Amino acid sequence: xxxxxxxxxxxSFAASGDGRIHGLRRxxxxxxxxxxxxxxxxxxxxxxxxxxxxxxxxxxxxxxxACGWGSEQIDSGHALEGPSGTHFFGTDRSGQDVFSxxxxxxxxxxxxxxxxxxLSVVIGVPLGLLAGYIGGRxxxxxxTxxxxxxxxxxxxxxxxxxxxxxxxxxxxxxxEIVIIALTIVNLPVFARLARAEMLTVREQPYAxxxxxxxxxxxxLIFRHLAPNSVASSVATVPMVIGFVILFTAxxxxxxxxxxxxxxxxxGMIRVGANNMVTGEWWPSIFPGVALGLMxxxxxxxxxxxxxxxxxxxxxxxxxxxxxxxxxx
Amino acid sequence: MTxxxxxxxxxxxxxxxxxxxxxxxRRLLFFLPQLFIVTIITFILLxxxxxxxxxxxxxxxxxxxxxxxxxxxxxxxxxxxxQYFTYIDGxxxxxxxxxxxxxxxxxxxFRDRLPATLEFITTALxxxxxxxxxxxxxxxxxxxxxxxxxxxxxxxxVVTFYGLLAGSLADFWLALILIxxxxxxxxxxxxxxxxxxxxxxxEKTTGFNVIDSIIHGDGGALKSYVGHMVLPVATLxxxxxxxxxxxxxxxxxxxQSSAYVENARGMGLKTGTIRWMQFxxxxxxxxxxxxVIYGFLLGGAVLVERIFSLNGFxxxxxxxxxxxxxxxAQSFMLVAAIWVMLVYLIVDIAHAALDPRIRL
Numbered sequence: 001x002x003x004x005x006x007x008x009x010x011x012s013f014a015a016s017g018d019g020r021i022h023g024l025r026r027x028x029x030x031x032x033x034x035x036x037x038x039x040x041x042x043x044x045x046x047x048x049x050x051x052x053x054x055x056x057x058x059x060x061x062x063x064x065x066a067c068g069w070g071s072e073q074i075d076s077g078h079a080l081e082g083p084s085g086t087h088f089f090g091t092d093r094s095g096q097d098v099f100s101x102x103x104x105x106x107x108x109x110x111x112x113x114x115x116x117x118x119l120s121v122v123i124g125v126p127l128g129l130l131a132g133y134i135g136g137r138x139x140x141x142x143x144t145x146x147x148x149x150x151x152x153x154x155x156x157x158x159x160x161x162x163x164x165x166x167x168x169x170x171x172x173x174x175x176e177i178v179i180i181a182l183t184i185v186n187l188p189v190f191a192r193l194a195r196a197e198m199l200t201v202r203e204q205p206y207a208x209x210x211x212x213x214x215x216x217x218x219x220l221i222f223r224h225l226a227p228n229s230v231a232s233s234v235a236t237v238p239m240v241i242g243f244v245i246l247f248t249a250x251x252x253x254x255x256x257x258x259x260x261x262x263x264x265x266x267g268m269i270r271v272g273a274n275n276m277v278t279g280e281w282w283p284s285i286f287p288g289v290a291l292g293l294m295x296x297x298x299x300x301x302x303x304x305x306x307x308x309x310x311x312x313x314x315x316x317x318x319x320x321x322x323x324x325x326x327x328x
Numbered sequence: 329m330t331x332x333x334x335x336x337x338x339x340x341x342x343x344x345x346x347x348x349x350x351x352x353x354r355r356l357l358f359f360l361p362q363l364f365i366v367t368i369i370t371f372i373l374l375x376x377x378x379x380x381x382x383x384x385x386x387x388x389x390x391x392x393x394x395x396x397x398x399x400x401x402x403x404x405x406x407x408x409x410x411q412y413f414t415y416i417d418g419x420x421x422x423x424x425x426x427x428x429x430x431x432x433x434x435x436x437x438f439r440d441r442l443p444a445t446l447e448f449i450t451t452a453l454x455x456x457x458x459x460x461x462x463x464x465x466x467x468x469x470x471x472x473x474x475x476x477x478x479x480x481x482x483x484x485x486v487v488t489f490y491g492l493l494a495g496s497l498a499d500f501w502l503a504l505i506l507i508x509x510x511x512x513x514x515x516x517x518x519x520x521x522x523x524x525x526x527x528x529x530x531e532k533t534t535g536f537n538v539i540d541s542i543i544h545g546d547g548g549a550l551k552s553y554v555g556h557m558v559l560p561v562a563t564l565x566x567x568x569x570x571x572x573x574x575x576x577x578x579x580x581x582x583x584q585s586s587a588y589v590e591n592a593r594g595m596g597l598k599t600g601t602i603r604w605m606q607f608x609x610x611x612x613x614x615x616x617x618x619x620v621i622y623g624f625l626l627g628g629a630v631l632v633e634r635i636f637s638l639n640g641f642x643x644x645x646x647x648x649x650x651x652x653x654x655x656x657a658q659s660f661m662l663v664a665a666i667w668v669m670l671v672y673l674i675v676d677i678a679h680a681a682l683d684p685r686i687r688l
Contacts, residue, residue, distance in 0.1 A: 159627030159664035162645040279512040288501035295496035
């Protein structure tokens with residue numbers, strides 16, 4: 001809490017001089033603390049599972065411990081058996097090994113989450129930047145900007161879940177359609193954030209300076225304004241990834257997501273849902289725990305990155321931005 | 329008589345002031361184009377169905393005559409623009425089409441399901457508010473000194489973690505866990521399935537289960553309802569109370585360090601008094617998040633509805649899609665979207681009521 005007045009304009013000029021994406025870079029690369037390390041360690045484990053998860057079951061079999069099962073392999077004589085030395089997490093009602101399925105499932109969940117999030121960033125952010133840049137200028141431009149944002153409003157007022165189910169039902173159940181549905185669901189989030197930042201950034205003195213120097217709209221947006229308008233979008237990415245993982249699981253749970261027998265966490269919970277009522281807890285509990293952990297790790301990452309952003313915002317408001325960040 | 333008129337006037341005067349505010353007028357005016365875009369999207373949605381919609385709706389075993397007559401009924405032979413106007417005309421007259429799955433008019437199906445779902449999500453929201461708001465106030469404005477200070481700090485750590493956890497759990501999974509714990513293991517709640525035990529339903533008048541139970545004096549029905557709704561409500565409260573709690577804490581904490589709170593503390597005002605001042609100014613973002621959740625839940629409680637076999641509104645939407653009953657799905661989307669827009673409208677009016685600056 002400093003109360004000293006800071007000459008903001010001078011600072012903004014100084015900041016814009018030596019690196020336009022300084023804020024973003026500073027946000028992402030800061031000295032890691034213990035919790036930060038834990039969080040990103042968790043993210044690393046998820047990524048690792050995405051790569052090797054489906055091979056762990058078969059690998060255990062090769063290792064000769066009589067406990068390895070493929071994620072889609074059926075042990076028909078031992079359906080719905082509790083956790084044991086052979087099936088660490090038990091088997092579901094069709095005799096699939098819950099342990100190797102839990103390890104295999106993050107692949108599809110994460111691939112869908114990353115693809116959908118990336119697509120909604122790639123489409124949503126430029127739309128938002130455009131809407132923010134052209135809004136409030138010439139009539140036609142303002143109208144376009146308003147149209148984009150009002151469309152986003154309406155998109156957000158739709159019941160997202162059923163909207164996604166409809167898309168999947170109408171266009172056929174496939175991973176690509178699930179990704180597209182989730183992209184549409186998340187577009188408005190990024191468009192809104194990018195627009196809001198662009199609205200403030202475009203009024204900064206360095207924007208005027210660049211304009212006076214004779215830079216065209218294109219160069220102004222892409223070299224000067226855009227890099228300074230994406231911080232909050234980037235900061236939102238982990239949260240959206242977590243949300244998409246949950247959403248995909250929900251879609252699969254009603255049978256409108258990933259098709260069985262592919263191991264997917266929501267689909268696995270669905271398979272075990274009826275067993276929960278009769279007391280066989282393992283087919284649903286384990287994938288649910290995995291799902292919760294995955295999303296929780298991304299929630300922690302989101303919190304961490306939000307804290308960094310606040311720190312950067314505060315630092316940018318100070319005269320000696322560089323040193324105050326170092327001091328932490 | 330005049331007394332009643334006076335009373336009414338006093339009650340309505342804030343709302344009259346609202347109506348004269350430019351912000352609210354603009355906001356109300358804005359509602360119409362929104363409605364227009366929503367109908368366009370729901371209209372296009374039906375056109376996205378691949379192949380002949382008539383084939384999809386009637387299924388494989390239909391005769392040419394049936395198909396032609398349905399095509400005629402739906403006006404599919406007309407140009408697209410006039411199809412849209414027929415659609416709007418139907419909507420204005422309360423005609424939402426016919427459900428091929430239930431065999432009823434969609435409007436009839438909605439009358440059947442909406443009240444019970446509204447009752448369900450409203451109960452969950454009210455319970456969530458009663459728990460989360462006081463917790464959030466306490467955790468967001470911890471005492472600085474005294475023996476409760478430590479307690480407050482611990483509380484704020486616990487609830488912050490709970491906020492993260494609630495956002496990370498799938499509501500359908502939590503519902504299953506609760507069933508496993510309280511039905512399959514402890515056996516202290518009735519078997520999940522429906523709003524009532526079989527045969528305990530009250531006579532249907534309003535469609536609101538509690539109200540029906542009460543006006544027919546059916547104590548058994550009310551008891552059965554409460555037993556059946558404990559777990560579904562608890563699920564929604566746990567998962568969707570999280571964001572409300574988080575927002576309350578952040579909003580309170582932001583104001584905690586403001587000059588007027590410091591000043592009030594310096595003047596020696598009681599913590600309770602300061603918290604109340606703080607809370608009033610912390611309200612706008614809290615109201616926004618409550619609105620977002622309430623708007624979402626009408627169609628978004630669907631997974632919880634499915635697990636507890638509640639024949640609710642959201643479940644009707646998903647079921648109609650899965651049964652290829654796209655006319656019903658279309659109307660479901662429309663009603664759910666209008667619900668969200670209405671809730672957001674009320675949120676904006678509430679913001680204007682709280683903060684005179686917005687009313688300009």
